Amino acid sequence: MKINRRTLGAFALLATTALAPLAAWAQAADWPSKPIRYVVPFSTGGVSDGVARLIALHLGERLGQPVVVDNKPGVSGILGTQAVARAQPDGYTFMGGTITTHAVNPFFSKNLGYDPVKDFVPVNLVGMVSNVLVVPAGSRFDSVQQITAELKAKPDSLTYGTAGAGTSQHLSGQLYQSLTGTQLRQIIYKGGSQAMVDLVGGQIDMVFETVAAARPMIDAKRVKVLGVTSKARLADLPGAPSLAEAGVTGFEMQSWQGVFAPAGTPQPIVDRLAREVATIVAMPDVQARLRNMGVEPDGRVSAPFIEFQRAEVAKWGKVIRDAGIQAE
Missing domain, CATH: 3.40.190.10 (Periplasmic binding protein-like II)
Structure with missing residues (x-):
């Protein structure tokens, strides 16, 4: 049988497509085999930094590899977020994302350098602030x-x-x-x-x-x-009404802390990372420390976190547009 170049190309593409999931599983089976970088796009000492160091400590113990927090502050979190968007999606770089980096920055910067939805995979919604x-x-x-x-x-x-x-x-x-x-x-x-x-x-x-x-x-x-600013009163400030209670009907504003990986990170690695972080967030001592930072533990993963992030982009985009704020 005579096989032309086009047919060979088709066979090669089919083989590559078929083997891709196997390659991802093989990569995941060996993960992690070296230290992992956890990028924080803000300076040390803030809530994002505190959450990252808490999660990294426990995650390193559970994975058997160091998880190194790497602070890359600048321009409302844009510089560090750009670095992760461009990182190799091999499971050895992920980041602590927030409402600023992954929901509202596109509405303030014309040259953001990343797409908060297309360039990232939501891993775990650690908590609300x-x-x-x-x-x-x-x-x-x-x-x-x-x-x-x-x-x-x-x-x-x-x-x-x-x-x-x-x-x-x-x-x-x-x-x-x-x-x-x-x-x-x-x-x-x-x-x-x-x-x-x-x-x-x-x-x-x-x-x-x-x-x-x-x-x-x-x-x-x-x-x-x-x-x-939360929808309901806070347990540690029971005397303070929510703004909705205080006459601002419909008011609800909570920032949030989440874990994101670069788009293209093998799904088995994303799934394991999501499970590990969810387990950590559910630990009583971790929950106590998060609350001391003003973070209410959440732990949503996969589809619920993806849906939440996209809803936040839509909500705050409308608020910013209604305010007449133009991206610079």
Whole structure:
């Protein structure tokens, strides 16, 4: 039988396609055989860094290989996220992703350098992070309703501090303005800690800060908590109403911490990594430490996490567009 080049090419393609799953399984069976890199696209000391180091410690013990946390901060998490999107998808590089890196950055940057959906595989939704609306202890405001009334009468008369575009402080403020039809003036800081210092000093009127970051000032009674951004009240702040309870109908804003792998990572490796992280997140001591960081453990994997991420992209895209914010 005479076989031409086209037929040989077709046979070669068929063989390659058939063998690809076997190659992935073989690679997964040997994984991990060397240290793994866990990229954090933010600086040390923050919530993302704390979550990564906690997960990495236990993951290394379970996998029998070191899991090394690699901080690559810069430009709202873009630099580190770009690095992971371009990494070899062999199971030896993954990252801690957040609402900023994997849901809202596309709406703030025209030249992002990565697609948060197409360039990554969601592995595990580690947990949710709520913010609190805080004002100085001596503020004349004692409720969210009073702030809304003030802004209705005098638009743009009050300020709120953020750590930059796309951060949870910024998104909380944007959602509040969108739902109340009010206008706040954003004051941008290099980090949330500096915003809190200026808040206590009376330089700004309010901050939507993470519970963990605001806790020292709350405990010292240097700020007042007017509301929480989660849908329901928080167990460790039972006296603080949700913003929805406080009159901002439909308000719900929680940032989140997740684990992502580069697109193309063999599915068996993704599945094992997802199971291992889910097991770690379910550990009582890990849950206690996560809550101390202000992170409510979750642990969703695979389809539920994928669905959640895509819903977040759609939700925050609408909020940002409605606010008239243009990507730069």
